[in-house]
Amino acid sequence: MSKWTTGPQQPVAVVGMSCRVPGAATPDELWTLLCDEVDATGETPPDRYDVDAVYSEEPAPGKLVSRRAGYLTDMTAFDAKFFGMSTSEAAELDPQQRLLMMTAWEALEDAGQPPDQLAGSRTGVFVGNGRADFLESVFRQGLDAVTAGQFNNVRSVIPARLSHYFDLRGPSMLVDTACSSSLVAVHQAVLSLRAGECPFALAAGVNLTLRPDEGVLMSQVGTLSADGRSKFGDAAADGHAPSDAVVVVALKPLAAAVADGDRIRAVIAGSAVGNDGHTSDTILNPSLEGQLDILRWAYEDAGVKPSEVDFIEAHGSGSPQLDPLELTALAQVLGEGRSPDRRLLVGSVKSNVGHAEAAGGLVGLVKTVLSLEHAQVPASLHADTPRRDLDWDELPIEIPDKLRDLPDIDRPLLAGVSGQGASALNAHVVLRQADPVSGRQPTGLSRMLRHFPGRAQQPAEDDGAQYLLVLSARSPEALEALRLAYLEYLGPDGPGGEHTARDICYSAATRRQHLEHRLVVMGGTHEELVTALEDPDTPAANPALAVIANRFRNGQRVNWDVVFGDECRYVPLPTYRWQTRGYWPGRAEDEAAADAELTDQILHQHARTEFQSESRLADIGIDSLAKLKLMVELQKKTGLDVDPEKLDKVHTVGELRQWTRELEAAARHE
The missing domain is CATH 1.10.1200.10 (ACP-like)
Structure with a gap:
């Protein structure tokens, strides 16, 4: 890893990210869901709790006012063998930890960072979390059900699980500030990177709703949406729909990311956190003054004029109390000096997937990174009737009701992400679009192709030389699934068409951890690689490459830098294909x-x-x-x-x- 420059305002690169949210198991799937205006919330499944037993149309002691929320389809799915766990160990482990382990691996692969190369490093882990439903369910069974193994499910162990498995020696901490937790985790990671405390960091948020307890509490307080939909900015907003989410982003000082040839998905220019203090009547009531403070501090830290920001991913929970305060604060800080013909776009991913509570801020950050990459902002759902307690004609704000292109301007696009907690702890992160040299720059063609997904991408130009494509997995089944994924990736309509065969092969060889079961094929073009993958037993025709292929198959060390030279670049590849089973006590x-x-x-x-x-x-x-x-x-x-x-x-x-x-x-x- 390269040396990097530290300092109080040094930018930080988002080099990798992964997620599991209702309706989407990857960031790309999330982007499709957002662009298609999908509401992924739904009925509470029976594997969570008996919603019929606790539902009531009207608030009542021990009752929920909603039957719906946002849920992952299979929270029990886990590849225990990959992580070296026995069946009983996996079954007794909180699914929050299990899903976080797989999602962290995917984020590292997205970053092109082989996990084994981080072992022993001062890499930091910062996880936002506010639930221990799995452990609490054990306690509810009676004290006789409590065993020593339940120590593994104490919340403070969640970040330690990642640090232990990957052998990460840097700071490893759980952050709980209620619904701002994961954005505060990002802020803590940024501070740690800027201070030189760690050269690389994982910031995460994890939230699984397994029990109705908090929903009952929110029903009593009046913060739970009766129809299970978060209606940010709408006159009918009546609270939020809780949701599951597991999100991980890989962060690195920008200077180091550029030096290492990383793919930079977006840049964190600055961030800030702060409490409302005594500016509100009670500790639980939101404060306009507190939100104004945090916005000003974040843009000061980023060195960005608030009036230049192109869009905001709001906290946007659909709260009758919080929404008007948040919109007013954004209008005051980001509307000052803004051109009248350039209204600020403000949306909320919670309208699509629900409010992931402690993980909600990071879901919003992933959406924001995707929006910067595509130079588009998706619609915010359920905002049909503007709130009547705001003068929308005077507010320099607009909630997009359809997919909107961001302006084509002579500077990187700018965005902000907000998070607010019942702890009165507010957070705001300022992001800017990646430089086209190191990141992914949107083009008019890519925007057009979004509306015609069946059309093939313009293929990258190959140089005609032969290269080795190496794949590996923990099991033969996973290796076969990965082979099929690469066939799709390299096919006529696959995303691999945007990259040269050389860069694809280089990335697979140098930016992936090589596991026990291995496959290697040779080709000089996408078509040749596809043909080779269809019949992987065909021997390599190039004698020199055949020797290298055999070394790789036999688990011997290969100096890939010598094989590929120093002019290749890292490109995104298919991530690991998990071989999951359902695990539950x-x-x-x-x-x-x-x-x-x-x-x-x-x-x-x-x-x-x-x-x-x-x-x-x-x-x-x-x-x-x-x-x-x-x-x-x-x-x-x-x-x-x-x-x-x-x-x-x-x-x-x-x-x-x-x-x-x-x-x-x-x-x-x-």
Whole structure:
């Protein structure tokens, strides 16, 4: 990692990001959801709690006024084997930690930062979180249910989980300032980077709603939306819809990111946090003065004139109390000196996915980075009737009701992201568009193609030389899924068409951690790489590259800088393909037992002797005929075609049980 310049106002680069929010499992999916004006909130699923038992149309003790919120579709999904966890360990771990681990890995891959190269470094981890629903559910079962293993689910362990797994030695802290938590985590990371305390940082937010408790409390206070929708700026706004979210951004001093050839997705120019103090009547009531302070401090820190800001991602919760104060504060600070024909665009991602509470600020930051990359601002939903307590004709503000292009001007676009907590702690982060040399600069063509997603991108020009494309994964199944992902990525309509074959191969070789199961192919163009990936057993025609390919397959060290030279650039690639199963206390063991039962039933019919997990199939009499019958039974149960070649590679009872589980997991995802 390069040396970097520190200082109180040094900019920080966003070099990677990942997310899981209702309706979207990646930032690209989130952008599509936003542009398509999708409301991803929905009915409370039964795996959370029995909403029928606690719902009431009117506020009442112990009751919720809403049946809807924003939910991840499968919060139990986790690739335990990837992270070296047993079934029981994964089942007993808070899903907030499990999802955060996978999302952090994805953010590092998006940043082109191999995790093993961070091991032992002073990398910082800053996580915004406000819930411990999983642990509280254990406590509710009675004190006899509490075991020593529950120490793993104490909230302070959440950032430590990342630091321990990745061996990160820098600051590692949980931030809880209620709904501003994750933006405060970003602010803390920025300060740590500027001070030289850490050279690289992960800022995250995680929020999973597993219990109705806080919803009942918000129903009593009057801050929960009855229809489960956040209607920022609308006359009908009646509170917010809580939502799940897991978000991670990878941050680095801008000077170091430029020197290291990173892809810079956006630049954090400045930030500020501050409490309302005694400027409001009570500790829970929002304060206009407090919001004015924080906006002025943030733009002073960024060295940016507020009147130049192009759009704001508001806290935007849909609160009848908070919305008019926030809009008034933005109008006063960012409206001063603003041209009358250039109204400030102000929106809220909460109108699409709900309010992710402690993680909500980072969801807004990801949306803002995407907006800067595309030079567009999506519509803010459910803002049909402007609030009557604001004079919209006088406010230099507009809530976009459709996808809006940002102005094509001779400077980088500027944006701000706000977060406000019930703790009276406000946060604001100032972002600017990445420089076109180091980041992704939007073009008129890319804007047009957004409306015609079926059209192919203009392919990058290849140089005709041959290169090695290397892929790796923790398991053969994940490697196969990654091979298919690269086929799509490199195909005629894939995003790889924007990049040269050389840069793609260079990025895969130098910007990914190389795992146990490996595949390597050779090609000089996208078409050649696709052909090679379709038949990866074809030997490399170039003898020199064939030697390097064999070294990679055998797990030997390869000096990729010598192979590729120093004129390649990092480009985004497909991220890891997780092989997930559902993990929940009691459930995972039941599934494993059921899977083993299916296998054992068939084995008992054909085995000549008793067997254990480590028993070899051949030793217990499982011949080709028995395998054929096993294949038929598995096809009948799962509805999937069973590959006899893969079955032939299974040699022990334990491997057969595991293969059966993976086959059934694949069936569940079909």
